[in-house]
Amino acid sequence: MASKLFRPKKIRVLPGFKLTLGFTLFYLGLIVLIPLAAVFWKTSTLTWPEFWHTITMPTALASYRLTFGASFCAALVNVVFGLIVAWVLVRYEFFGKKIVDALVDLPFALPTAVAGITLAALYSQHGWIGQLLTPLGIKVANTQTGIFIALTFIGLPFIVRTVQPILEDLDPELEEAASSLGANRWQVFWRVILPMLTPALLTGFALAFARALGEYGSVIFIAGNIPMKTQITPVIIMAELDMFDYAKATAIAVVMLVASFALLLTINVLQWWTNRHNTTNLA
Amino acid sequence: MTPAATTFRAPPRATHRHPTTEPPAVRRLLIGIALGFMALFLVLPLVFVFTQAFAKGIEFYFKTLGDANAWNAIKLTLLAAAIAVPLNCVFGVCAAWAIAKFDFRGKNVLLTLIDLPFSVSPVISGLIYVLVFGAQGWLGLYMNADHPKFPWLANWLNEHNIKIIFAVPGIVLATIFVTFPFVARELIPLMQAQGRSEEEAARVLGASGWQTFWRVTVPNIKWGLLYGVILCNARAMGEFGAVSVVSGKIRGQTNTVPLHIEALYDDYNFTGAFAVASLLAFLALITLGLKTWVEHKNAALKEIEVSK
Numbered sequence: 035m036a037s038k039l040f041r042p043k044k045i046r047v048l049p050g051f052k053l054t055l056g057f058t059l060f061y062l063g064l065i066v067l068i069p070l071a072a073v074f075w076k077t078s079t080l081t082w083p084e085f086w087h088t089i090t091m092p093t094a095l096a097s098y099r100l101t102f103g104a105s106f107c108a109a110l111v112n113v114v115f116g117l118i119v120a121w122v123l124v125r126y127e128f129f130g131k132k133i134v135d136a137l138v139d140l141p142f143a144l145p146t147a148v149a150g151i152t153l154a155a156l157y158s159q160h161g162w163i164g165q166l167l168t169p170l171g172i173k174v175a176n177t178q179t180g181i182f183i184a185l186t187f188i189g190l191p192f193i194v195r196t197v198q199p200i201l202e203d204l205d206p207e208l209e210e211a212a213s214s215l216g217a218n219r220w221q222v223f224w225r226v227i228l229p230m231l232t233p234a235l236l237t238g239f240a241l242a243f244a245r246a247l248g249e250y251g252s253v254i255f256i257a258g259n260i261p262m263k264t265q266i267t268p269v270i271i272m273a274e275l276d277m278f279d280y281a282k283a284t285a286i287a288v289v290m291l292v293a294s295f296a297l298l299l300t301i302n303v304l305q306w307w308t309n310r311h312n313t314t315n316l317a
Numbered sequence: 318m319t320p321a322a323t324t325f326r327a328p329p330r331a332t333h334r335h336p337t338t339e340p341p342a343v344r345r346l347l348i349g350i351a352l353g354f355m356a357l358f359l360v361l362p363l364v365f366v367f368t369q370a371f372a373k374g375i376e377f378y379f380k381t382l383g384d385a386n387a388w389n390a391i392k393l394t395l396l397a398a399a400i401a402v403p404l405n406c407v408f409g410v411c412a413a414w415a416i417a418k419f420d421f422r423g424k425n426v427l428l429t430l431i432d433l434p435f436s437v438s439p440v441i442s443g444l445i446y447v448l449v450f451g452a453q454g455w456l457g458l459y460m461n462a463d464h465p466k467f468p469w470l471a472n473w474l475n476e477h478n479i480k481i482i483f484a485v486p487g488i489v490l491a492t493i494f495v496t497f498p499f500v501a502r503e504l505i506p507l508m509q510a511q512g513r514s515e516e517e518a519a520r521v522l523g524a525s526g527w528q529t530f531w532r533v534t535v536p537n538i539k540w541g542l543l544y545g546v547i548l549c550n551a552r553a554m555g556e557f558g559a560v561s562v563v564s565g566k567i568r569g570q571t572n573t574v575p576l577h578i579e580a581l582y583d584d585y586n587f588t589g590a591f592a593v594a595s596l597l598a599f600l601a602l603i604t605l606g607l608k609t610w611v612e613h614k615n616a617a618l619k620e621i622e623v624s625k
Contacts, residue, residue, distance in 0.1 A: 047517045048418050049526035055415040058427070061408045065493055066433055069445035072455050076448050077406035115354045122351040126344055134352065136609040140359045142548075143601035143608075145555025146439075148594040152362040155369065162365060187358050209337045215571075219339055238429065248438025250558035253573070255334050255582065268440040270560065275444065277563060280453055287441045294436040 053144045073291060076284040087288060088285040097267040098289070104178060104245035104266075108185035109135065109193075109239050116193025117231070122193070124201040138195070141188045146251025153184050154255035176258030181266060189242030196238035197231060199309070204230060233308035240304055244297040366598045367580040381581075381592040386569040387504040390577035390593075393485065397560075397573065398553040401492040405549055406542070409500025414534075417508035418516065428505070438536035443491050443562025450481040450490075457482070483565030488573060496552045500545035507541040522612075540615035544608065551604040555597055 060069040077085060088094070122128075123135050141149065157164045157174035167174060174180045204227065212222045257264040265273075267290055274283035338344070371378055381387060412431060416424060432443065451457045459467050460474055474480075477568040481487050484617040515537070535542075565569045572580060575599060581590035 045420065047520050048513060048529070049520075050414060050530075051419045052420075053420070054411040055421070057500070058408065058412040058415050060565075061404075061510060062430060065490075065497060066430065069449050070437070072445055073441070074450035075455060115350070118347055119351045119355065122348050125338070126348055128348050132609070136605050137355060137359050139605055139608065140363065143555075143604040144363075145550050145551075145557060145575050145597045145601070147557040147578050148366065148555070148597045148601075149362065150557075151368050151587075151590055154612075155587065156362060156365055161359070165528060176489070187362070191360065206337050213337070216590060219343075234404070244436055248436075248441070250439050268438050271438075271440050271444065272562070275447070278453075280448065280451065283444060284448065287438075287444055290438055290441060296439070297430070298436045315559065 056089065070291075073284055073287055076281060077288050078282050080185055080285060084281075085285050088282045089289050092121075092288055093261050093265060094267070094289075096262045096269055097265050097270045100178060100181065100264070101247060101267045104181045105243050105249075106219070108182050108189050108246055109242040111186050112189040112193045112242050113235055113239050114189065116190055116195055117235065118196040119190070120194045120201055124198060139191050142191050146249070147255075149187060149252040150184065150255035153180070153187060157183065157256060174262060176260065177257055178258035178264055180258070181253050181264060183258050185246040185249060188252055189246055189248055192242040192245065193235070193238035196241065196308075197234045200234040201230060230311070233304060233311045237301060237304040237308050240297060240301045244294060247293060247297070363598060363602075366591055366594055369588060370595035372591070373588045373593075378592045378595075381589040382596070384538060386572065386580075387577060387593060390568045390572045390574045393488065394554050394573070394574040396485070397489050397492040398550055400489050401553045402546060402550050404512060405496055407501050408497070409502075409504050409545060410538075410542070411457060412501045413508045413538075414503035414530075416505050418512075418513045431501050431505075432498050435493055437560025438610050439495060439556065440562055442494050442559035445481055446487055446490050446494070446563050450487065451539050452482075454482075482563055483567070487563035488560050488571065491563045492553050492556055495556050496549045498550035499541065499552065503541045503545035503548070504538055507538055511537055540586060542612055543609045544615075547604055547607050547611065551601065554600060 053110070080088070089308065119138065123138075153160050154175060157180060159165065159168055159175065160176075164174060172179070174183060207224050207227055208230075213219075213224045217225065249266075250267060250272075253266055254269060257266065257269070259265050259269050267286065271283045271286050272288075274280075274286065358601070359619065363545075392444075412427075415421075416427065447454060449455045449457070450460075460471050481490070515533050516529050519533045520526075545557055555575060556573075557579070559580070561576055564573065564576055566572055566576055566580065568577075568580060574593060576594050578590050579596070581587075581593060
């Protein structure tokens with residue numbers, strides 16, 4: 035407090051503020067903001083009815099349902115398995131734990147096109163997994179299940195990496211206290227640990243969901259891209275681009291951008307909540 | 318202080334039950350589920366890539382990689398990464414310096430804007446550059462020979478054979494966009510956590526700005542910087558969606574490695590596609606290895622990850 039009061043405001047000991055901030059803003063504007071603004075510029079060439087007609091055409095509506103639905107389910111599955119993976123990595127000792135820990139990030143590191151063709155081939159009728167599923171009557175390649183699997187693959191690290199640090203910092207005394215008060219292990223988990231992990235789980239869920247919404251490379255090979263059935267929204271944009279219908283492509287891109295930005299806002303709020311939650315727990 | 322209660326003799330059954338861990342059976346079950354899930358979703362695909370790559374023998378593998386189109390793709394990918402990574406590095410250091418070492422208004426807005434490219438779908442990341450530089454685009458209009466005011470611009474571009482969209486510059490731009498936040502988002506929390514007292518001390522002791530930066534800041538941030546560069550490079554070399562929009566996919570000219578994989582796959586040359594894919598899978602493994610090594614070298618980095 036005192037130092038803030040007495041420090042003269044405008045004198046800066048360190049140099050380079052104008053230079054670095056200037057370059058940051060210039061580069062940000064040039065690479066990110068101006069090109070992104072072009073999306074809204076291009077959309078403005080459409081009239082409202084045209085815009086509305088484009089974003090509500092049946093193939094687009096089907097793609098929103100599919101993209102949002104599959105992303106939601108994949109993120110949900112990842113919450114369960116991601117929590118188990120994070121739990122096991124933090125709490126237990128087993129052979130090869132360090133390698134497993136490093137492998138969690140594979141979906142970040144593996145290029146999406148590689149993941150895409152690999153999953154498509156694995157789950158195709160004659161693939162390693164596909165041939166086991168075919169006799170059971172389960173088809174994965176060229177179905178919505180395939181999209182769900184691809185999105186599950188890319189989403190796993192988000193949950194693990196958000197939950198893991200929180201789990202590491204959890205104070206064992208709380209669990210000891212609950213246990214000494216007569217709670218069994220399940221009650222301790224359900225009533226003490228899980229509520230403390232909730233903000234992190236929600237953040238991880240939102241991050242995985244946001245990533246899945248825009249995902250392209252790992253999905254298109256396994257999806258088969260059948261209109262109305264297995265076409266995700268980025269594929270619709272791509273199809274319009276291939277027909278050089280930039281206005282239409284842009285209109286649908288606007289819908290996706292608005293959804294992503296809304297999610298980004300949610301994630302920021304969630305992360306703020308996670309941090310606050312965490313500090314109150316520690317204090 | 319040990320509470321007096323612990324001196325009581327616990328009943329024999331309770332000795333197996335530590336209050337903060339699960340019974341061995343539950344532990345084994347959970348480890349089993351976690352490893353099973355990881356094996357199915359992560360290890361199996363990885364093993365599959367390498368087995369498929371060599372399905373037609375080593376000779377075919379090297380023939381695919383030695384192909385002229387494959388070579389061009391590799392060169393283009395390396396070129397795009399060699400431009401995108403250093404540029405985003407300079408940006409990351411500048412942004413982190415401005416944000417961590419100074420106070421100004423709108424810092425949180427700036428932080429959100431820096432992260433923006435991560436929440437944009439790869440396809441849209443490519444689309445925006447088509448909208449700016451494409452034939453019907455914002456700036457593209459001025460590059461048109463029919464434009465009343467700047468006919469010379471189109472002529473000049475044609476003379477020098479400069480194209481942006483469906484050419485190499487577009488690919489580089491899209492790569493820069495998708496890897497934009499990587500270095501900055503590693504360095505900003507790191508430099509914020511380190512504060513500014515060391516740099517201020519150096520300045521007070523008479524060091525120049527550059528000396529302060531090179532001798533005080535750089536040694537402090539080198540691991541974080543390396544971490545960001547590794548992640549940035551992995552994404553730059555592996556980007557597919559954004560690049561596929563702007564590339565035009567001319568084989569041997571504007572195909573990057575991931576696009577070349579797609580082309581081979583679409584030709585039903587699966588073994589070939591996996592042979593090239595094995596290069597990128599290998600890169601992914603190296604990335605994971607380096608990442609783990611850097612984390613091991615600098616445990617403080619992990620602490621920063623928490624607050625992010």
